[in-house]
Amino acid sequence: MTTADNILSAPTLSPRQRSPSAAVSATAYAPWWTGLAAGLAWGVLAVLTGTWPNKPLGFSEWAYTTEFAWFAGLVAVALLTLSLAPGRIAAVPAKLRAAGPWLIAVALGLAVWEVFTAKLGTLPPPFFAPPQSLAEVYITDWRRLLESGAHSLQLLGLGIGIGASVGFLVGVLMGWSRRASYWVHPVLRVLGPLPTTALLPISFYFFPSSWSTAIFLIAVGTAFPVAILTASGVASVNKNYYDVARTMGASPWFLVLRVAIPAALPQVFVGLFMGLGHAFATLVVAEMLGVKAGLGWYLTWAQGWAAYPNMYAALLVMALLFSGLISLLFLVRDRVLSWQKGIVKW
Structure with a gap:
């Protein structure tokens, strides 16, 4: 078999097989999709809490509503940064990545809790209170x-x-x-x-x-x-x-x-x-x-x-x-x- 035949019969290598560093680079730049979804969920919670007015209680307003919205927004920004920043996905701890579905569930649960208490008043006060009321207790008591x-x-x-x-x-x-x-x-x-x-x-x-x-x-x-x-x-x-x-x-x-x-x-x-x-x-x-x-x-x-x-x-x-x-x-x-x-x- 000639040299030309050897060259033609050689197996074709994929880009990852030719360059291991390129494969590592591609993995490092891959988005963290679960974290992205979690960041969007926390962002929805922040917008919902901060822009939707609370239902009047007749005796007082729910305290720390704005602060709770800012907290949810900061969590959303942190998760989106970890999810999309180039080269950062490799730095995301394994435990945090494993907790991605729970981060989504917690954000959605808090959003439902906020809607049915502070926003709609379906669950009547004072027996049911929104999430920011717990923050008030932890800060004041x-x-x-x-x-x-x-x-x-x-x-x-x-x-x-x-x-x-x-x-x-x-x-x-x-x-x-x-x-x-x-x-x-x-x-x-x-x-x-x-x-x-x-x-x-x-x-x-x-x-x-x-x-x-x-x-x-x-x-x-x-x-x-x-x-x-x-x-x-x-x-x-x-x-x-x-x-x-x-x-x-x-x-x-x-x-x-x-x-x-x-x-x-x-x-x-x-x-x-x-x-x-x-x-x-x-x-x-x-x-x-x-x-x-x-x-x-x-x-x-x-x-x-x-x-x-x-x-x-x-x-x-x-x-x-x-x-x-x-x-x-x-x-x-x-x-x-x-x-x-x-x-x-x-």
């Missing part, structure tokens, strides 16, 4: 909200810490000892399904203050699921693990601390996750009925004064706080169970 959140975190920390520790120890004892399981397991089966808030009147009698009562109830709500699932995890450990450890001269304490507990940790974290849900519900009820501080108390105070924007603002803070604690639990689980990566799916 941030100190009380911060103090309430700190009190709730302190109650949760003490209650969950005590309940998780006691539940873990009881669960290990039940899973390891058949005699302990014989006596303790029926008690947990009878008392565990009871709502912890049902114990509130009795707890007020035995504990000297509403603060200690709240800690006790949160601890009880956390301890039961942790104990049950820890016991299940310890009892279901493969017996071959114990046999191998015994052949190497392991003591009973070694079997408990280095074999049973590590193997049961996935179940322990499931119990902690369930215990957090019980603790959140108990916290709110305890603060509403007895404790004179915290987010639950703030909700009761806002409802008593018909300050519904304050109530919604506190609910949002509560949701973010509880979600953050659950996310923190997931981070701890991933760190502690890194040696079981790929096995734990929840």
